[in-house]
Amino acid sequence: MQENHPIPNSEMRIPDHAIERIARCLLPRMQAFFEADAAQQASAEENSASQAAPNQPSRVA
Numbered sequence: 001m002q003e004n005h006p007i008p009n010s011e012m013r014i015p016d017h018a019i020e021r022i023a024r025c026l027l028p029r030m031q032a033f034f035e036a037d038a039a040q041q042a043s044a045e046e047n048s049a050s051q052a053a054p055n056q057p058s059r060v061a
Contacts (some may be wrong), residue, residue: 033039 034043
């Protein structure tokens with residue numbers, strides 16, 4: 001049986017400009033998603049479910 005060992009830190013340095021470029025691509029899409037009616041309804045359902053059962057971990061789809 002194989003033991004579970006934590007993944008070692010690769011100490012890979014991601015340049016700031018690469019992170020900023022990815023963020024600039026993703027941010028508008030994320031904003032549009034969360035502004036959509038379906039996303040707001042799903043968020044409201046998730047919030048009401050988490051308030052009804054606060055000890056239950058939230059389900060990530």
